[in-house]
Amino acid sequence: MRFSAIPGHTGIKQTLLSAVQRNHVAHAQLFVGPEGSATLPLALAYLTYLNCENPSGIDSCGECPSCVKMDKYIHPDLHFVMPVSSTKQVTGKDVVSQSFLKEWREFLVESPYGSVEDWAFAYGGENKQVNISREESRQIIRNLSLKAFEGRYKAMLIWLPEYMHPSAANGILKILEEPPERTVFILVTQDTEKLLTTILSRTQKVQVPGFSDEEVAQILETEYEATDTQARQVAHLAEGNLSAARKLLSQVEDDSHALFRDWMRLCYVWDFTKLVTWSDDYQKMSKASQRTVLQYGINLLRESLMSSAGVEDLIRLFGEEVEFVKNFGKVLDADKIAGMYEVLNRMLYYLERNASPKIQMMNLSMKLARILRG
Incomplete structure (x- = not known):
């Protein structure tokens, strides 16, 4: 994901770029925004820029080995944690993010603005309650105890930390406050009220608003092949939520x-x-x-x-x-x-x-x- 692929949000992009260029990268950042906003894409673009080998002043190059791997979400220094649930194939102690990486990478490519319901549907857990378990916190500590393989930074992206079990949230407090050298935590949330105050106090907030109607229409036309009329109609109804806009577009088409x-x-x-x-x-x-x-x-x-x-x-x-x-x-x-x-x-x-x-x-x-x- 590159910044150029995300419509609007010029001010936020410039703030993130400037932090990297001035070497003022906060070790724990909390991207906050409503469902269907650009929180996750912006976080991914930011992490891509962090490890880009030939960055410009406005974006990652998109061509170096690091960018190529980041574009496929297979960079060895990029780790993911997201809410999951058991399925017919995955049960018990195996119900952790690592077991769903293939589906997660496909989801990021196809639905980077998707909701937690979209994600559950993508991996086959739509009828189960999702969460981030205590075992995930142990895996986070294990993964980040290793040195970076290729990039300048190791990165841990936690999507929707509000789904963390309290024991999992408490389990990462120490490493969140004092991470290993050149390690970056990015948390992407839709609801700060459901996060522990101890997590909020340890992170630097990046507030991301919903999209404008014009931005939603642009994305629907360029990425989902909506007609101009469909795009304007759906954007008007979606109220800045791109996840909802995709569903509404299917309603128009169906x-x-x-x-x-x-x-x-x-x-x-x-x-x-x-x-x-x-x-x-x-x-x-x-x-x-x-x-x-x-x-x-x-x-x-x-x-x-x-x-x-x-x-x-x-x-x-x-x-x-x-x-x-x-x-x-x-x-x-x-x-x-x-x-x-x-x-x-x-x-x-x-x-x-x-x-x-x-x-x-x-x-x-x-x-x-x-x-x-x-």
Whole structure:
């Protein structure tokens, strides 16, 4: 990852570059930003620059042996820790970051702005609770006890340290405060309130804001081949969260609006036979598509709530969606929309915990029908 691959954030980039150029590299840094922000890409670009053999004033060279290895995330002096869980293949004491490095490297290439849910889905642990175990802290100490193999710096990147078990967090306090020479800790978090104060006090904070709508649109067009219209529509809805933007883009491409609209019509007219067929079809969808339909509906209902509250200037909808929300408002008051919003969120919760999609969808449809017709 290079700085040039990350849109915007000029001031943060310059601060990081200047620290390296002035040899003022803090040994423990905490990159803080919301889900879908550039915290992880910026951290990776910074570490790439640290060990680049021919850096310029604005970026790593991208061509030296160190940069080539960093680009593939296989540099021997770069270590990763991230939240994981057991899978069918990995259980017991093997449930540590080292066991998932292949999947992690692929995730960094394909989804550097991804969420923890995206990561769990990538390695096959989407139905499990992720964490960073006590054993990880032992591995951190072992890995950093070795001298650097090739680079000027050894680096330990801990993604989402808020998932650390308290014993793991306490286990790294000493090495975090007094790391070996030329060792850099980079912690990337979305929630500082869940971190131990002893970790916060030992790290230098780098605050990273979410993306602007223009930056999200640029990334969607250049990296995900979205059309100009799709990119602008999704960027407006994503509110700076690139992880959410990718999901919303798939909703636009999969025509989630038509699916949700037709489903609501079936619920409204209470066509039981067709709702059973709809539940059967829903069961046959991929898990990602099942989530997408629900997430789209949740987004649309949230916009409907704002419309019913009379704050149209905050609504982030386009085309047919605007008309749909207006028509929704004619038959539903704010309380009913809020009720639908709640049951859709609950369905998403159950779905992510491996409940039967067909049964849950039929139950949900009946609840929605009662609200719509009540």
